[in-house]
Amino acid sequence: MAKKALIFGAGLAGTCLAHRLISSGIEVKIVDQGSNYSSAVAAGMVNPMVFRRMNKSWRLDEFLPEAQAFYQEIEQQLQTKFYHPIVIRRFFSSKEECDNWQKKAAQPDYANYLEKLTPADLENTEASNLFGSGRVKGAFWVDAAQWVASHLAYFKKLDLLIQSEFAAHLWDPQALVYAGETYDFVVFCMGFRQKEEETFSYLPLQQTKGQTLLVESKILNQSESLNRKCFVLPYGERQFRVGATYEWNNSTLHCTPEARELLLQNLASLGSFEPVVIAQAAGVRPTVLDRRPLMGKHPKHDGVFVFNGLGTKGYMMAPTLARELVAHMLENKPLHSETNISRFTDRTP
Numbered sequence: 001m002a003k004k005a006l007i008f009g010a011g012l013a014g015t016c017l018a019h020r021l022i023s024s025g026i027e028v029k030i031v032d033q034g035s036n037y038s039s040a041v042a043a044g045m046v047n048p049m050v051f052r053r054m055n056k057s058w059r060l061d062e063f064l065p066e067a068q069a070f071y072q073e074i075e076q077q078l079q080t081k082f083y084h085p086i087v088i089r090r091f092f093s094s095k096e097e098c099d100n101w102q103k104k105a106a107q108p109d110y111a112n113y114l115e116k117l118t119p120a121d122l123e124n125t126e127a128s129n130l131f132g133s134g135r136v137k138g139a140f141w142v143d144a145a146q147w148v149a150s151h152l153a154y155f156k157k158l159d160l161l162i163q164s165e166f167a168a169h170l171w172d173p174q175a176l177v178y179a180g181e182t183y184d185f186v187v188f189c190m191g192f193r194q195k196e197e198e199t200f201s202y203l204p205l206q207q208t209k210g211q212t213l214l215v216e217s218k219i220l221n222q223s224e225s226l227n228r229k230c231f232v233l234p235y236g237e238r239q240f241r242v243g244a245t246y247e248w249n250n251s252t253l254h255c256t257p258e259a260r261e262l263l264l265q266n267l268a269s270l271g272s273f274e275p276v277v278i279a280q281a282a283g284v285r286p287t288v289l290d291r292r293p294l295m296g297k298h299p300k301h302d303g304v305f306v307f308n309g310l311g312t313k314g315y316m317m318a319p320t321l322a323r324e325l326v327a328h329m330l331e332n333k334p335l336h337s338e339t340n341i342s343r344f345t346d347r348t349p
C-alpha cells in the first residue's frame with residue numbers, strides 16, 4: 001500500500017513538495033485555508049544574480065536548470081502557461097558596478113549569466129543611464145497568481161485538497177494523526193504563519209512584508225525587465241509590475257500609501273515613464289536571518305517535517321529543495337547542511 005503524506009499549506013513550498021511526493025508514489029493530501037499571502041502575490045522573478053554584491057545567487061548552477069525544467073514540465077501537466085523567460089537589464093548605479101560587471105562577465109563561471117557589455121548596452125536609453133547597463137541571461141518569471149490558482153483547482157479536481165484552517169485540536173504529532181486520519185509523513189509549509197502553530201514555532205522564522213504596484217505605461221520597454229533600485233516586470237498589454245518593498249518584522253497585509261510612494265520614486269529614478277497605477281498588492285515573505293531555508297525533520301516527532309523560509313528567491317530554489325526534502329524523507333538522504341533545521345536544535349523547547 002502506498003505511503004501517505006499530509007501537507008499543511010498550498011503555497012509554493014507545499015505545491016512543489018506535493019509534485020515531488022506524488023512523483024515518488026506517495027499519496028498526498030493538502031490542507032490550505034484558501035487565501036495565500038506570499039506565493040500568489042510574488043512577482044515570481046528568477047534572477048540568477050544578486051546585484052548588490054554582483055555575485056551569482058546561492059547554489060545557482062544547481063537551482064536554475066532544475067527550476068527551468070520543472071516549471072515547464074508542470075505547465076504541461078496542468079495545461080497552463082506560467083513560465084516566461086525574460087532578459088533582465090541592470091542599469092548600473094556607479095562606475096564601480098559597471099567595472100565589476102565587466103570583470104565578472106569575463107569569468108567562465110559567469111558566462112551563462114552575464115552578457116559581455118556592448119556599446120549598445122553602455123549607451124542604452126531605455127532608462128536614465130549614467131554608468132551603462134548590462135543584460136542578465138537565464139532569467140525567467142513565473143506567473144505567481146496563476147501558479148497558485150491553477151494548483152488549487154488542480155488539487156481540488158484530484159480530490160487532494162482539504163480547504164480549511166489548520167486546527168491544533170485535531171493534530172496529534174506523536175501518533176501522526178490529523179482529523180482522525182493517520183499519515184506516514186506530515187509536512188508544515190505554512191509560510192509566514194508557521195509561527196502561529198506550536199510544532200515548529202521554535203524556528204527563527206521572520207516575517208518580511210513586501211508590496212508591489214501594477215502600472216500602465218506607454219513608454220516603458222515591454223521586452224526587458226529593467227532594474228535599478230526596483231524591478232520593472234513587463235506583463236504584456238503595456239502593464240508592468242514594479243517592486244518590491246522590504247518591510248522587516250511586519251506581518252500586516254494591507255497596502256500602504258508610503259509603499260506606493262516609495263515604489264513610484266524608485267521607478268522615477270529609472271526614468272520618466274508616466275506610470276498610471278492600476279493596482280497595489282501586499283504579502284509577507286517567510287524569511288530567515290541567515291537567508292537559508294528551513295527544512296528537515298522535527299527533533300522530537302518522527303515523520304513530522306517542515307519546508308519553509310524560502311525568502312526572496314523562493315521561485316528559484318523550491319523545485320530543487322522540494323526534491324531534496326523528499327529524498328531525505330523517503331531515503332534518509334542528508335539535507336544540504338545550510339538548509340537543515342538541525343542548525344537550530346539548540347532552540348528546541
Ligand SMILES: Cc1cc2nc3c(=O)[nH]c(=O)nc-3n(C[C@H](O)[C@H](O)[C@H](O)COP(=O)(O)OP(=O)(O)OC[C@H]3O[C@@H](n4cnc5c(N)ncnc54)[C@H](O)[C@@H]3O)c2cc1C
Binds near residue numbers: 243
Ligand atoms: C511582494 C512580494 C514579492 C515577491 N517576489 C518574489 C520574486 O520575484 N521571486 C521569488 O522567488 N520570490 C518572491 N517572493 C517570495 C515568495 O513569494 C516566497 O519565497 C514563497 O512564495 C513562499 O512560499 P511558501 O509556500 O513558503 O509560503 P506562502 O506562499 O505564504 O504559502 C503558505 C500557504 O499556507 C497556507 N496556510 C498558512 N497558514 C495556514 C493555516 N493556519 N491553515 C491552513 N493553511 C494555512 C496559506 O493559505 C498559504 O497558501 C515575493 C514575496 C512577496 C511578498
